[in-house]
Amino acid sequence: MAESKKKDLLADAKNFCDGLSNVFMLKKRDPQTRHLLEKAKLLIENLISENQRATSNVTSTPRGSRSAGGMGQLWVKLDELKRENEELRKHAGKPVDDRPSIPPKPSQGPGDVIIADLHKTKRENEALKAKLEKLETKIKEMDSVALSVQDEYKRAKVALETTQRSMETVLKDYRHMEDDLKLAKKESESLKQKLAKTMLPIGRTDNRLAENISEKCRPSNIAQLYNTLESQEWVDAKETLEEITDFEEEDIVQFLCACVMASFQSCKEVYNALKATIAELIRKPTLVVNDTLVGERNGKSKLPDDMTDIIGHQLRQHFDDIDSDVIVGMMCEKLTLEFTEFVQRHPHENKVVQKFMNRCAKVTWQMVIQHPPMWLSVDDHEFDDEKHKLWWSCDQAAANRIDFFVWPALYDYKRGNLLMKGCVFAS
Structure with a gap:
C-alpha cells in the first residue's frame, strides 16, 4: 500500500x-x-x-x-x-x-x-x-476642450475673413480718396496760377482773412524779416553805437527803437501821400505838369476801394524798389527833436547804423502797403507778459510799469492779432 x-x-x-x-x-x-x-x-x-x-x-x-x-x-x-x-x-x-x-x-x-x-x-x-x-x-475632458477650441477657431476664422473683406473695401475707398485728393490739388494749383496771373484783384483783399501765398510781400514773411531785423542788424547797430559813442545802453536802445517807429511813420506818410496824390491827379489831371504837385493835397479827394486795392497789389509786387535813403532822411528829421545829440553826430553815416536804418525802411514799407496795414506799437504803459518780453536787466517779479520800449510790438493790423512781442524795460 x-x-x-x-x-x-x-x-x-x-x-x-x-x-x-x-x-x-x-x-x-x-x-x-x-x-x-x-x-x-x-x-x-x-x-x-x-x-x-x-x-x-x-x-x-x-x-x-x-x-x-x-x-x-x-x-x-x-x-x-x-x-x-x-x-x-x-x-x-x-x-x-x-x-x-x-x-x-x-x-x-x-x-x-x-x-x-x-x-x-x-x-x-x-x-x-x-x-x-x-x-x-x-x-473626454480634452476632447470637449478641443471641440470648444475648434468652435472658437471657426468663429475667429469667420471674423478674420470678414475683417479682410472690410479692409479690402477700406483700401479701395482710400485709393479713391487719394485719387480725388490729387485731382483736387491739381485743380487748386491751377486756380492759384490763374489768380496769380490776374492783375486786377477780385473784390477786396484782406490779410486778416487769408494771405495770398502767391505774394512774397505778405504778413507772415514780414514778421520773419522783422524778427531777423531785431536779432541781427539791431544787435550790430547797438554794439557799434556803444563803441563809437559814450552814451548809456538805455539811451542807445531807446534811440534804435525810435528809429524803427520813425521809419514806420515815414512809410505811412509816403503811402498816404501817394494815395492822396493819385486821387488829386484823377480829379485834376493837369496837375501832372505842375512842379508843386506834391503840395496839392487838401484831403478833398479819396481813392475808391477797388483802385486802392489795385495800387496796393502793384506796390506789393514791386516792394523792393523803394528808395530807402529818402525814408532814412525823413527818419532823421523826426529823430532830431527827441534825440538831438544822436542826430548831430550823424549816426546814419556809420555803415552799420546806416544798414540798420535802411533795413528798417524796407521792412516797415512792406508793413504799410498791406491791406489793412500792419501795426507797430509802443503805446503800452503796463507790463503784460502776453504782449511784452522784459529786457535782460529787469526783474520779472517786480515788473509792473513800462519805462520805455526797447523793441516795438508787431500786430497784423491796428488792435489786431499780436505777431511779435515787444521788448520793454519795466520796473
Missing part, C-alpha cells in the same frame, strides 16, 4: 514537472515567471531524486499532494491576469517589462509564490484600471 502511494506521488511529481516545463516554454519571456518555473522544476527534480535514493519513508508536504490539474488552473488564471495586466499597461502607456524581477523567498514553496504573484497582479490590475479610468475621463 505504501509502495502504491509512493508510485502515485512520483507520477504526480513527474506530471507537475512536465507541466512546469510546458509553462516555461510559454512564459520564457517573463523574467519573474521564468525564475519561478525554474525554481519549481528544480525543487521537484530534487524531490524525485531523493525519493529514489532514500530507503526510508519520506514525509511529503501538504502542498506537494496537489494535482497537476489544480496547479495548471492556477497557472492559467495567472496567465490571464498577466495578459490583462499587459493590456492595461499598454493603454496606460507603460512598457510591459517594467516590473522588477523579485526572487521568491527561500521559505516559500512554488504554489505560495504563484498565489502571491497572483494577488500582486490583481492589485496592479485594479490600480491600472483606476488609472485607465482617470485617463479616459481626462481624454
